[in-house]
Amino acid sequence: MADTKFQLKLLVDNEAKKVLFAEAGKEIADFLCYLLSLPVGTIARLLEKNMVGCLGNLYESIKGLSETYMQPNQNKNSLLNPKSPISSTEIPLLLSDHEFESRKVYLCDYCNSNVADNPKIVCPSCNRKMTREVPYITASSKSVGTSTAAVGEGGFVRGVVTYMIMDNLVLKPMSTISSITLLNKFNVKDVRTLEEKVVDFGIEEGVKLLKASLECKNVLTSVFLSSIEPQKSSS
Template identity: 50%
Template sequence: MEETNVSLRLLINTESQKVLFAEADKNFIDFLFHILSLPVGTFITILTKQGMVGSLGNIYESIENINITCLQPNLNKETLLKSKVHISGGGTGVTLLLPKVKSPSTSRYWYRCSRDYSCYSYVSNDSSAKCPNCERSMNDNVNFVDPPRATNVGSSSSEEGYVKGVVTYMVMDDLVVKPMSTISCVTLLNRFNVKDVGVLEEKVVDLGIDEGVKLLKASLQSKTVLTDVLLPLLKPEGKLESERQTTMGGNGADAVAAPAGGGAPAAAAANSKNEENVEDTGEYGD
């Protein structure tokens, strides 16, 4: 799976400071759909045990700490903690906005009985298993063959992933996905009771692995995922903009500051005037 940055075009209500929806292409939708194919163990590996919601992190830690003598002989801890994702057909070539989880290097083996054809329908992952047909050990190694990469039935397209790239998609704040259309946009504006389109602002954000992890975590505990994760990405830009406006509008401040810079001549003039007054006072005193 390739790792690339993904861009999203957000429509933001500046009054309520919420993302109404995002305009997304195939890459982001493939990423969202791919989340559902991840094993729970992979979620915990990516988010860390401390970042998990609920008690799943405790189960993960229990597997880490359990003595291997308690496990079945053909089972490796890594197969539970870092399960490898197998996807047939669609799902290949998905843009991955998540860190790669190193799957266990040990392969699982399959065995069958080699006595005759009537025993070939039985397969085991343990070479000490007994054939249900003849009671002999099933110790004949069987090689697993990956299926060919498939395309949709009746389609000659070789495009990978889950969805088609010719469609532009609308992603709601709660990650509801639907094809983009003008009618959908108008319906949403009515749904959110937007009377003045002047309060709407369009922003483009670029997502990398850090943002992908945040989206994964927020999707487990929030109904306003895009607002929670993506709006903070725009705040530094807004801060810089406000500072820029302050600087541009600070010409008056510079004008006020100028006398302060020229305070030395003014102070000298004042001191000179005071000296004159002292001399006059001295004359009157005489």
């Protein structure tokens, strides 16, 4: 997964020096949806020392906190490495496949009426520890005998659709009318100042996008414009 790359097509206004919007396929649209499923603890871990504000400080302080201060049915790992509820092998995930594969859930071995993600948790029905390990099935899991129609394409959004991603990460289906409307909205006087650029999008770009989304409202410009060579003026 680390080497997975997808293409993102940008419409750049060279005069205003900004990305107006991007055209993307299902994979990158899925990635943006996937970001919403990430727990705050995971975001803090992914960005480490690069976080804006105090969330990184909180993460580091909990990391250094002794287990002595934790409740008997809790552990620091559940806070420092929380489990994202969604996985899909078709998008460039920020989390490794191992993190998803190692996920475990537990049932009460006596009443089978509750489920937990921590074997230290006590069943509220019978007051016994929930130690019976069972498989964890996600929306993208493919079981034997499951039809393709039932499983779907995987991910979040439908394929065979081109999606428009705005500089502020607004996501919507692409259409010719919406593109023309946007050019008017951005007050583009001369279309010759516009240029189409294709960039690679993988895990490295995904982390940068996540960080920028917490810092500014011109995410695509912030992440990609610095890596785009300025257009040479004709003599």
